[in-house]
Amino acid sequence: MQILKGFGREARLRQKWNRLWAEIGERIQLLPKREQDILLEDFHTAIKSRLIVMERINYAKRNS
Numbered sequence: 001m002q003i004l005k006g007f008g009r010e011a012r013l014r015q016k017w018n019r020l021w022a023e024i025g026e027r028i029q030l031l032p033k034r035e036q037d038i039l040l041e042d043f044h045t046a047i048k049s050r051l052i053v054m055e056r057i058n059y060a061k062r063n064s
Helices: 006-029 033-062
Strands: none
Touching (some): 006 033
């Protein structure tokens, strides 16, 4: 896999996110509003937790 830098890397990442949300967004919209809210909150919590872990790992690698 080619490592992209700068704008190309950011654009590729945005494409991946857009495809992901297009794929699951339709399914989420079919759920009742309350279940949509629960699911989106779960996504938010999971992503925040994963980012914290990754940031800690990267910080530890830089400072070791």
